[in-house]
Amino acid sequence: MSWTFCTSGAAINKAGRLANSTITASGSALASWSDEVEDIICDTARVNLISNYGSLTSNGKKILGHIASAMIAQHIVAYDIGAYSKSREAETILDVLENEIRRGLKMIDEDKIKKYFGAT
Numbered sequence: 834m835s836w837t838f839c840t841s842g843a844a845i846n847k848a849g850r851l852a853n854s855t856i857t858a859s860g861s862a863l864a865s866w867s868d869e870v871e872d873i874i875c876d877t878a879r880v881n882l883i884s885n886y887g888s889l890t891s892n893g894k895k896i897l898g899h900i901a902s903a904m905i906a907q908h909i910v911a912y913d914i915g916a917y918s919k920s921r922e923a924e925t926i927l928d929v930l931e932n933e934i935r936r937g938l939k940m941i942d943e944d945k946i947k948k949y950f951g952a953t
Contacts, residue, residue: 844867846906870904
């Protein structure tokens, strides 16, 4: 189920101002990436956070949105790295996104955070 954890706009914003407009306008590509990301997040947490989403804490929802939008933004940037004015710009964005993702996935992998989310 696409877009449970974040909006397409949040992901596009994280991809930066030079993200390829063709892919950011492609609802099917973005929705597919959203589905993939949501599956990865649920698998990492070992909890179906999508079906439990309504009962999660507001802070938990924000953390999931932060992770999901960063993961989708990575796909957007990688789709057309050449769209960025300097190759270092794309690399820097990807590095920042990777740091956000690693920190978030590490957090939701811990049992104590699932309790905090209200997911257990």
